[in-house]
Amino acid sequence: MNYNTENLDDKRLVALYKKMLLPRLIEEKMLILLRQGKISKWFSGIGQEAIAVGVTMALNDDEYILPMHRNLGIFTTRNIPLNRLFSQWQGKASGFTKGRDRSFHFGSQEHKIVGMISHLGPQLGVADGIALASKLKHKNQVTAVFTGEGGTSEGDFHEALNVASVWQLPVLFCIENNGYGLSTPTKEQYNCEHLADRAVGYGMEAHIIDGNNIIEVYTKVQELAESIRNNPRPVLIEFKTFRMRGHEESSGTDYVPKALFETWETKDPIANFEQFLLTENILSADNIEEIKIKYTKNINDNLELSFNESKIESSEIKELNDVFNIIENEIITHSSEEKEFRFIDAISEGLKQCMERHDDLIIMGQDIAEYGGVFKITEGFLEQFGKERIRNTPICESAIIEVAMGLSIAGMKSVVEMQFADFISSGFNPVVNLLAKSYYRWGQQADVVIRMPCGGGVGAGPFHSQTNEAWFTKTPGLKVVYPAFPYDAKGLLASAVNDPNPVLFFEHKGLYRSIREDVPTDYYTLPLGKASVLKDGTEITVISYGMGLHWVLETLKQYPEISVDVIDLRTLQPLDTETMFNSVKKTGKAIILQEDSLFGSLSSEISALIMENCFEYLDAPVKRVGSLDTPIPFAKALEDQYLGESRFEAALKSLLAY
Template sequence: MTATPAPLSYAGHSLDAATLLRLYEHLLRPRLIEEKMLKQLRGGVISKWFSGIGQEAISVGCTLALEPDEYIFTMHRNLGVFTSRQVPLLQLFAQWQGKPAGFTKGRDRSFHFGSAAHHIVGMISHLGPQLALAVGTALGHKLRGEAKVSLAFTGDGGTSEGDFHEALNIAAVWKLPVIFVIENNGYGLSTPVSEQYACDSLADRAVGYGMRGLSIDGNNVLEVYETIRQLAEELRHDPAPVLVECRTFRVRGHEEASGVKYVPDELIERWQARDPLDTFSDYLRDRELLTEEHTATLTASIKAEIETALAAAAELPNVQPAVAEELEDLFAPAIAPAPTPAAASRELRFIDAISDGLREGMRAYPELVLMGQDIADYGGVFKITDGFLEDFGAGRVRNTPLCESGVIGAALGYAIGGGKAMVEMQFGDFVTCGFNQIVNNLAKLHYRWGQAADVTIRLPVGGGVGAGPFHSQTMESWFTAVPGLKIVYPSTPEDAKTLLLAALHDPNPVLYFEHKALYRSLSGEVPEGLVIAELGRARIVRPGAALSVITYGAGVHWATAAAESTGADLEIVDLRSLAPLDYAAIRATVAKTSRVIVLHEASLTGGFGGELAAWIGEHCFEQLDAPVRRVASLNTPVPFAGGLEDQYLPKSRLIDAITELLAY
């Protein structure tokens, strides 16, 4: 990027005059909007701006090369995508001003939004995750036999993210029609590309994934347009991913407050001489396709559009905060499952009930796709999907590379495109590698711009099986603190099936926790057929009057054993789901017994029991005859050796806690 860039050349194309003038108009419109937005920024009308001046040829060329219903995943500097897709200026201005008429109702800013109507999905601040979403929409096209491509933008800095690697790798392995476009503009904020990567060209990375890689002049709108148009046409009929590096330059700051003091003045001057709008307009004038009069007329017309939309935006009401609306928009509306007649039942192990529920889900939802490591031929490490490949086919039962973030992102992208996805974590502990996608993409998507995220993630969790620190954790409290996620934690074979079907039925992101120690040790009656439970309803496992034990998962069985061994008159409440949470059931059992133990397997400090105890203390204080007692695992990692694990788990301390609380 420090070398003198070559002069732009528009020779050698075969485009007609109408196409050339169309490209010019689409370059001019975002430039004029940006110039106005910079004034709006200085005037305090908007609060932040990431300028794409000098980079418009990439957004415009890529967008016009695609069909209007092909998904584009944008970044900071892709205003030309929105204008070329004819997103209404009034709604854009409302978005940037934080008004409720914008795409996010004032909940997010700048280009952190999407528009399903325009097949645009905007970024989150973490840069890399949107690449895997493009993989997911492309997967949907391929499975449905649609001749469509998806295109995702990233920057030179974003290529350093692990999500870049994961997305490209999945797309290559699955041979998906995705065009990954790198806007290599010289700097990641102030970090030059020389400190971002060591290869000569970012396009060189493509060979490592077994895909084509091209490096083109990102300031040449004709080169961008014709390259992307040709690639898209090829990929529609012969799906395979392609990596395209667009060489350009950021002549303004990362965002306006950053400035460009760290950039040599002469470097900016060299690239300004290659401005995509100025050089292209000069070319059109040289060919006598564009006159000064035409330019002035078009400029005046676009400026009038801008001023009209800005005047209308100024009249729009500001946000009027309403708690009920904020909470209501957290989740996509879920259609209640139809009542099911009493079904015949059969005895199944916990693990077989999960498998049965998953099979019923696959039959009920033809758009449901399963993704996970080793889930196809091998049937999963716990054999829950054994035989699924033969029954439902390789398209719907997909082995994935070992990349949790990329897989969750692909599942989300598939859902955005109209599908329904289930991701199996091989072990729940490995969800840490997909944490960002869950808490920043899945959980926030509907709240931000109304896009449902129909993804269920299955998490085999829990100790008691001698698996040590990295295969035994139960991490529900990492996610109960994140609004926008639903959390399910069954304790019986019946619930294992019916709550899994509830998770699959719900159009929102659901984390489904399944305890490994219950897999083959617990059996029970399970209804046959498509029987869907209601999320957010607790269950009274054992009625009692002396003391309530509020728990879930394996804790239900520890509490039951403790009641039997002590003879205490315990009421055991199985929460079944932690989000939504059945507060009415909690209030009712506290009122009934006036003494409460909150029992869970995760370590005591920071566990979900702290939230339960706090809520009881805040809302049920008058009904209590003793302090709420938490019983949980030690504040250590989960140990391997049997004696140490028994000491770690809370069941060894539960009876003492019951005795002490009854005597309080």
């Protein structure tokens, strides 16, 4: 192996060797502990240390790195305390996830490391978001993100590269091509000669680097990083390498030809570089032995600290309290000046005032800039806030949600507009597995609002009419808001933006231009998780939200004699159970109306909660009314039949008569 060490002094060369040696010695120890049952699983990076170490050494300490599960060298090179790493792998309290996740599924803001989730692809879009924040703040920084050759087959890879290229983001996309995705060889993963060739299709610069040559990795990445800082742009690097162990230890390596192992064993990055340092008299055999003894002692000492740490203890309250970043959001009251707003105007005005209040707030979505969005909610925003803050996006729902997560990691807020709530299915994974779980896993808030134009009754068919809130109310870590009136929409949107947790903000399209109300003209907030009681009565409790609430009010106009409590939930997660329970205990009867289909819906959960907590107060079974358990159809007659509006009146009468 040839090493071009020009412009590198002996001190730097020794440092590179030491940084590679430490993770190798840790791994060798971990493999022993794995066989002893003292750790649960291990993804080995033996043979790939030069990539992790070379890239990390080439970057500045304040530049983010997003590693994979084979990049121990990134964590050790950034000097993460070994006892904390070992405790992380044993699920102990001094680890980074309080025992809630394993392996390298964590991050550390102190060390500017953002760990992966098991789905491989999302960290690529997160890197885009961190890089976007760096570019907007003129920090002249590089963000490096890792994936394997198998991960390049995922849609997130392509979306992330496309977004990075369109926006010219300073990202180093690092592919560790070690020949196998678990047991599947590269010839079954892709059909191009080199993965670096894919960069051409994205208008992106690409390089192929010998991933086992520490000097080539370090010097080339250092050169590229400096270039990117001065000329922000994405660069794709394919590191050619090989892993000398299984995908993880239990999978073995029987699927790899023996000759391939023998070939790559001669290319071991540490053995070759060690021999080079000996040959050049930069290190002696005694020097190397001293280093190994010192490192081995350090590893064993830190392992002892970790082993002696008591098993993690927690409580139900502590676990539940760590799902969200719990803060006291300031409730800002409004003046008496009001103006009649349509629902859509209230959202637009509220969003605009949030942009004025938060200089670090970015809005992203398809067609939201010059066009003003398909519903014209952001019309005129481009002229007021500029192209950097009002960002048209490619049709990359998954990557844009990941970008929002990256912005949050970098300390910025974002609002993502789904063109239609239905389309979030293309970005479902980062919502439920990245945004929802990050705070619980490693204390990283996801300061993201996703606006969700939703709902039927407008003849838009199965893919533009769903009200899919139940997809998300089931997922711990997400807040879900669903206003029915302009006043609520404006105040709740402001609170959603202020909240550091991920919020799904549902806006019924059918209400946009059909509902008007006097709304305060200045900025104000309303509390999330607090229902509104629209009518006060004693005979029956009606619970609803969104469009369903207007169906309720229209029906009740025909029956002024009914004494009814009408509860507008406004926020579906967290749910105001106190208001519901107090009402049901007073009236003895409850009916829940929603637009969503019934099975597995929010009404099912509310019904169960009422039965569990108010059973002795009930004079009748809890009644649910919703839409049919079919996809939502297009033709008006079919859609009218589908929606629960037509069934509410009969259900109400039936329950009253029970």
